[in-house]
Every structure is written in structure tokens, then in C-alpha cells.
Amino acid sequence: MNQSNLTRTALHYGVMSGLAVFLFNFLLYASGNNIFGPISMLGIWIPVVFIVIATRFHRDQNLGGTLSYGQGFSIGILTTVFSATLFGLCFYLFGVLYATELIEFYKSQAAEGLEQGKDFVSEALLDQAMEGLEQATMSSLAFSESFNKFLWGGVVSLITAAVMRRKGNENAPTDWQ
Numbered sequence: 001m002n003q004s005n006l007t008r009t010a011l012h013y014g015v016m017s018g019l020a021v022f023l024f025n026f027l028l029y030a031s032g033n034n035i036f037g038p039i040s041m042l043g044i045w046i047p048v049v050f051i052v053i054a055t056r057f058h059r060d061q062n063l064g065g066t067l068s069y070g071q072g073f074s075i076g077i078l079t080t081v082f083s084a085t086l087f088g089l090c091f092y093l094f095g096v097l098y099a100t101e102l103i104e105f106y107k108s109q110a111a112e113g114l115e116q117g118k119d120f121v122s123e124a125l126l127d128q129a130m131e132g133l134e135q136a137t138m139s140s141l142a143f144s145e146s147f148n149k150f151l152w153g154g155v156v157s158l159i160t161a162a163v164m165r166r167k168g169n170e171n172a173p174t175d176w177q
Contacts, residue, residue, distance in 0.1 A: 005062040009054055010075055014082025017050035021083065021149065022090040029099065036109050047083055047149065051156050054079040055164045069161050076157025080150055088146025095138040103138045110136075 024043040028035045058075040059067035095102040110133050118126050 006058065006075060006078065009058045009062060010078035011082050013050045013054035013057070014079040015086055017047045017079065017083035018086030018090070020046045020050070021087050022094070025091070026094065029102075034109065036106055044152070047080065047153055048156050050083065051076045051079050051153060051160055052164070055160050059164055059166060065166065067161075067164055067166050069165050072161030072164050073157050076160050077154060080153025080157055084146045084150040084153060087149055088142045091145055092139060092142035095142065103136065103141060106141055107133055107136060 021043060024046060025035050025040065028040060028043075033039050055067070055072050055075050059065065059072070063071065111130065114126060114129050114133070121129075
């Protein structure tokens with residue numbers, strides 16, 4: 001297998017995925033929705049589609065129709081790395097250059113959520129969480145959002161690799177038969 005084909009395919013679909021996820025979040029923000037709220041879950045299908053397409057393309061075009069589990073996971077996780085990295089960079093730049101109130105909005109939403117859950121945790125743990133929340137920066141928020149996308153992409157990559165796995169056909173005629 002040509003390693004550059006793996007990287008090229010993952011980069012191509014990862015960039016498209018990262019931009020699509022960022023565009024989805026931008027549209028949520030522009031329409032006045034809470035990009036940290038439950039509505040953001042509507043965009044979960046975007047990286048899934050790109051991971052599946054990248055895996056299928058890699059199997060059919062780069063590997064001649066066969067795909068081991070490891071090869072499937074490799075293309076999926078590499079696509080996820082490129083997607084999550086580009087999304088994190090775009091999200092950070094968006095928050096620093098355009099939506100400077102985004103970090104304060106996040107802090108207020110998170111503090112509200114912590115207050116709602118105060119019956120389930122000790123006072124000391126709640127104080128520690130609030131203190132950590134106050135130290136949040138746009139870079140830590142962008143990293144967190146990007147890391148979450150990486151984790152979910154890893155799960156999707158595991159599943160996609162299992163579903164898309166295909167062994168070569170040993171009974172297929174060869175040129176010398």
C-alpha cells in the first residue's frame with residue numbers, strides 16, 4: 001500500500017469534514033442558536049459521512065477493493081485527526097477574531113449547568129469546577145471542542161472499519177489461470 005495515498009485521501013476528506021463541521025457551527029451561531037447546546041448534536045452526522053466516504057474511497061480506489069480492519073481504522077482515524085485539527089483551528093480563530101463573546105457565553109452556560117447539578121455533587125467539587133471554569137480560555141475551549149470531535153471520530157472509525165472490512169476474493173480468476 002502506498003502510504004501517500006492514505007495520507008492524501010485522509011487529508012482530502014478530513015479537510016472537507018472539518019470545514020463542513022465548522023460551517024455547521026457557524027450557521028448555528030449566525031442563526032442565534034446555542035452552539036454548545038443540544039441543537040449542536042444535529043451536526044453529528046457530518047464527520048460520520050466523511051469518514052465513511054474516505055474509508056470506502058480508500059478501499060475501492062487505493063487498495064483495489066480489499067480492506068483490513070487496521071487499514072480501515074487507519075484511514076478513519078487519520079481523517080478524524082485532520083478534521084478535528086482543522087475544526088479546532090477554525091473555531092479558535094472564529095472565537096478570537098469574530099465572536100469574542102463566545103468564551104464568556106460558554107462560561108455562563110457551563111456555570112448554569114453546574115448550578116443545576118449542584119444537588120448531585122459535593123460543595124467542594126462544585127467550587128473546584130467553578131474555579132476551573134473561570135480559568136477557561138478560547139484556546140482551551142477550542143482544544144476541548146476539537147478533542148471531543150476526535151474521540152467521537154475514533155469511535156466512528158472503529159465501527160466503520162468493521163463494517164467496511166473486505167477480504168480479497170480467493171476464488172476470483174487471475175490473469176494466469
